[in-house]
Amino acid sequence: MNNKIPNFVKTNQFGLLILVIVFICIFSFSTDGFTSRFNIYALSRVVALDIMIGLAMMVVILTGGLNLSLGALGVSAAMFGGWCMESIGIPISITIILVLAFGSFLGWINGFVTVRTGVHSFIVTLATMSIYFGFMTLLTEAEAFRKLPEAFTDFGSLKLFNKYISPLLIISVLTCFVLYYIFKYTDIGRKLIAAGANPDAAELSGISVDRMFIYCHMLSGFLAALAGIMLTARIGAAIPSMAGHLGFDWLLPAFLAPVLGGTLLSGGKVTVFGTMLGAILVTLINNGLYLIDVGEFWVRFFLGIILLGAVLLDRAREYFTVKNSIVS
Amino acid sequence: MSDYILELNNITKNFPGVKALDNANFKLKKKSIHALLGENGAGKSTLIKIITGVYNQNEGKLFLNNQEKSFSSPNEAMNAGISVVHQERNLIRRFSVGENLMLTNLPKNNLGLIDYYTVAKESKKWLDIMELDIDPNTIVSDLTVAKMQLCEIAKALSLESKILLLDEPTSSLSPQDTKNLFALLKRLVAEQDVSIVFVSHKLEEVFEICDEVTVLRDGKNACESEQITNLNRQKLVKLMIGRDEQIIKSKKDIDFTDENLLDLQSINTDLGHKNINLNLKKGEILGLYGLVGAGRTELIKCVLGLDKINSGQILLNNKEIKIKSPKDALEKYKIGYISEDRKKEGLILMHDVLSNAGITVWSNLKKILSFLNDSIVYNKVDPYVKQLEVKTPSYQQIVSNLSGGNQQKISVAKWLASGTDILFIDEPTVGIDIKTKSYLHELIIELSLKGTSIILITSDMPEMISLADRIITMKDFKVVGETINNHSYEEMSSSIMRNIHE
Numbered sequence: 001m002n003n004k005i006p007n008f009v010k011t012n013q014f015g016l017l018i019l020v021i022v023f024i025c026i027f028s029f030s031t032d033g034f035t036s037r038f039n040i041y042a043l044s045r046v047v048a049l050d051i052m053i054g055l056a057m058m059v060v061i062l063t064g065g066l067n068l069s070l071g072a073l074g075v076s077a078a079m080f081g082g083w084c085m086e087s088i089g090i091p092i093s094i095t096i097i098l099v100l101a102f103g104s105f106l107g108w109i110n111g112f113v114t115v116r117t118g119v120h121s122f123i124v125t126l127a128t129m130s131i132y133f134g135f136m137t138l139l140t141e142a143e144a145f146r147k148l149p150e151a152f153t154d155f156g157s158l159k160l161f162n163k164y165i166s167p168l169l170i171i172s173v174l175t176c177f178v179l180y181y182i183f184k185y186t187d188i189g190r191k192l193i194a195a196g197a198n199p200d201a202a203e204l205s206g207i208s209v210d211r212m213f214i215y216c217h218m219l220s221g222f223l224a225a226l227a228g229i230m231l232t233a234r235i236g237a238a239i240p241s242m243a244g245h246l247g248f249d250w251l252l253p254a255f256l257a258p259v260l261g262g263t264l265l266s267g268g269k270v271t272v273f274g275t276m277l278g279a280i281l282v283t284l285i286n287n288g289l290y291l292i293d294v295g296e297f298w299v300r301f302f303l304g305i306i307l308l309g310a311v312l313l314d315r316a317r318e319y320f321t322v323k324n325s326i327v328s
Numbered sequence: 329m330s331d332y333i334l335e336l337n338n339i340t341k342n343f344p345g346v347k348a349l350d351n352a353n354f355k356l357k358k359k360s361i362h363a364l365l366g367e368n369g370a371g372k373s374t375l376i377k378i379i380t381g382v383y384n385q386n387e388g389k390l391f392l393n394n395q396e397k398s399f400s401s402p403n404e405a406m407n408a409g410i411s412v413v414h415q416e417r418n419l420i421r422r423f424s425v426g427e428n429l430m431l432t433n434l435p436k437n438n439l440g441l442i443d444y445y446t447v448a449k450e451s452k453k454w455l456d457i458m459e460l461d462i463d464p465n466t467i468v469s470d471l472t473v474a475k476m477q478l479c480e481i482a483k484a485l486s487l488e489s490k491i492l493l494l495d496e497p498t499s500s501l502s503p504q505d506t507k508n509l510f511a512l513l514k515r516l517v518a519e520q521d522v523s524i525v526f527v528s529h530k531l532e533e534v535f536e537i538c539d540e541v542t543v544l545r546d547g548k549n550a551c552e553s554e555q556i557t558n559l560n561r562q563k564l565v566k567l568m569i570g571r572d573e574q575i576i577k578s579k580k581d582i583d584f585t586d587e588n589l590l591d592l593q594s595i596n597t598d599l600g601h602k603n604i605n606l607n608l609k610k611g612e613i614l615g616l617y618g619l620v621g622a623g624r625t626e627l628i629k630c631v632l633g634l635d636k637i638n639s640g641q642i643l644l645n646n647k648e649i650k651i652k653s654p655k656d657a658l659e660k661y662k663i664g665y666i667s668e669d670r671k672k673e674g675l676i677l678m679h680d681v682l683s684n685a686g687i688t689v690w691s692n693l694k695k696i697l698s699f700l701n702d703s704i705v706y707n708k709v710d711p712y713v714k715q716l717e718v719k720t721p722s723y724q725q726i727v728s729n730l731s732g733g734n735q736q737k738i739s740v741a742k743w744l745a746s747g748t749d750i751l752f753i754d755e756p757t758v759g760i761d762i763k764t765k766s767y768l769h770e771l772i773i774e775l776s777l778k779g780t781s782i783i784l785i786t787s788d789m790p791e792m793i794s795l796a797d798r799i800i801t802m803k804d805f806k807v808v809g810e811t812i813n814n815h816s817y818e819e820m821s822s823s824i825m826r827n828i829h830e
Contacts, residue, residue, distance in 0.1 A: 194683065197678055
């Protein structure tokens with residue numbers, strides 16, 4: 001309406017940034033210890049993981065699909081990593097490469113089955129979630145790997161920037177920049193977005209949509225595996241239940257971050273930094289509510305409410321896109 | 329006072345940055361068929377949306393039966409007796425005809441359940457008035473496109489509508505169905521006290537059934553309630569576009585004994601094409617004519633590898649080729665396809681102009697590590713977007729915000745940019761204003777003169793006869809005739825219709 005307002009202000013990210021600042025202010029004043037070095041360090045470790053799983057979900061939402069197997073996949077990859085390091089003694093760097101490849105492979109299975117059967121990825125990943133988690137539990141006999149190399153676990157508890165920030169957060173933020181670069185400045189990134197926005201039009205324009213969708217699922221697996229490694233480093237052990245039963249604990253932040261960030265559930269739009277801000281907001285609320293001491297139940301309650309609100313926001317966004325298109 | 333059923337006086341409607349309507353008038357006489365014409369973006373849709381309560385005007389008044397009204401929702405307008413039959417079907421495809429007709433007021437029995445007997449009986453009444461031989465229990469998706477259209481009109485009648493707005497009602501109908509529809513409309517006006525607002529880009533139709541014409545240009549009246557008898561085609565076009573229409577004809581000599589560039593030999597497909605043989609010469613425009621459902625678009629999609637070819641061969645320059653996907657067609661064989669459905673298959677509406685125009689060339693433009701930025705794409709597509717005179721505020725504009733004509737230009741531009749040797753062009757001017765239409769015609773001819781070989785699918789007979797060098801007629805997934813075009817409308821159209829009806 002008003003052309004004097006700079007475009008940035010009208011974006012979803014700006015609204016999120018304001019919210020983040022508002023919540024930081026609220027929690028700083030209303031709680032003790034929110035701004036303490038200990039709490040900020042703890043926050044940075046949690047937010048690093050939330051960003052990563054948010055991104056892992058975002059790249060599948062891009063296709064108009066979902067990846068429910070995210071948590072199971074991430075934990076399976078992490079357990080594989082624990083086994084590589086502890087039982088076989090593979091060096092850390094090679095283990096990380098293997099784990100990421102393994103995650104991508106599990107993602108490839110999700111993508112391949114989705115594309116070949118034409119069944120919605122919701123159903124496919126619901127099934128693979130159970131399969132991956134089941135297999136992992138079977139092979140590990142539900143035992144954790146607790147004797148990981150010290151260099152690996154030390155990294156997880158490293159403190160940077162005057163002991164305020166975990167290096168895990170730096171990995172997540174770097175990943176954001178890499179993804180942003182891919183979607184903005186590469187041929188393949190553009191094709192992924194085009195395929196997600198309108199598969200028919202993309203296919204007829206000479207894009208192999210099936211392949212793009214498989215790439216998205218592989219990328220999702222890759223990022224989930226990376227999140228798995230990060231969690232292992234943070235805890236200092238690879239534990240089958242570290243993301244809850246079937247990896248459920250990851251699902252809520254995985255949805256919240258991209259949807260709050262402005263990624264359309266119908267696909268075709270990515271907001272990498274929006275997802276990052278979304279993850280930060282979720283972590284803040286989570287952490288703040290714990291500090292206020294409202295109790296576990298209320299935290300979950302509020303996060304559920306926020307997810308519903310975010311989905312409504314998603315509807316509104318689509319509605320306004322349609323409204324805008326009428327005016328021509 | 330007056331014999332107008334609907335009267336809009338000095339309507340002005342502002343949108344951010346645009347005055348969509350500027351003091352426009354529209355007066356609909358009782359029991360008349362009134363054409364509402366104008367180029368895309370002239371304000372027709374806005375006017376219709378004000379009549380049907382989707383928008384409210386900023387200035388001006390609306391009178392229904394001499395009473396001032398203002399509708400705040402489409403529902404209110406509908407209750408006041410105003411119904412729209414849209415281009416897009418508004419029926420629930422899995423419901424029966426009867427259920428669709430009675431949807432807003434389903435009769436219930438004593439138990440509060442739907443009384444299907446009454447549904448059938450009541451809806452039959454409306455179908456009978458329209459002399460439609462359809463069983464109310466038929467599921468809508470089993471009907472032909474033409475019958476669905478008629479059911480929509482029946483639905484409007486069942487709501488006791490006295491004003492019917494028909495938006496491009498014939499765009500997917502065959503000539504025969506169109507004739508039936510017009511007969512019905514005339515009868516409705518005569519017998520049922522209905523008044524009709526008719527929106528169409530096909531001027532022949534306007535002259536055939538309308539009594540009066542209102543033309544909008546740039547949101548203003550170019551003419552207001554003019555008697556159709558005072559007008560002819562030239563005058564009408566001049567009113568719409570503000571200048572005389574240019575008629576184009578392809579003038580070129582194709583040597584039909586030349587070697588074939590593309591050759592389809594005895595193609596049978598999964599979709600039911602039987603023994604299709606056709607060939608395309610270099611620089612030729614080969615027309616594929618047929619009624620809706622003749623299997624033309626489907627054939628092209630099979631050639632592009634989207635559906636399976638069961639037997640037969642495709643030769644390119646006398647070498648057999650296998651096209652696995654549109655990607656294959658574009659990258660290996662330089663074959664492109666401009667879809668008939670620009671909204672679903674041609675464009676990514678939610679993305680901007682630059683990424684829509686550049687989508688076919690990304691692969692070619694990418695640098696090391698698949699690097700590609702906006703300015704590389706811009707440099708490549710800009711000449712084509714400029715050449716096509718696409719009107720857009722910027723390359724960052726979302727395509728769905730552009731007018732239909734400009735959208736179509738973008739879906740053409742991306743294929744020009746890709747530099748294909750062979751282009752399949754499917755219904756290039758459906759729902760496009762006259763100015764853009766003749767522009768696209770010129771462009772297609774120019775392309776073929778420069779050596780691009782084109783297979784043109786169109787159901788618009790005048791378009792086919794002015795553009796094609798040779799016309800293949802298809803019916804029921806078979807080729808039923810081939811004629812070299814001599815650009816004489818009478819001869820060609822009767823020869824094509826003979827092919828179809830033999």
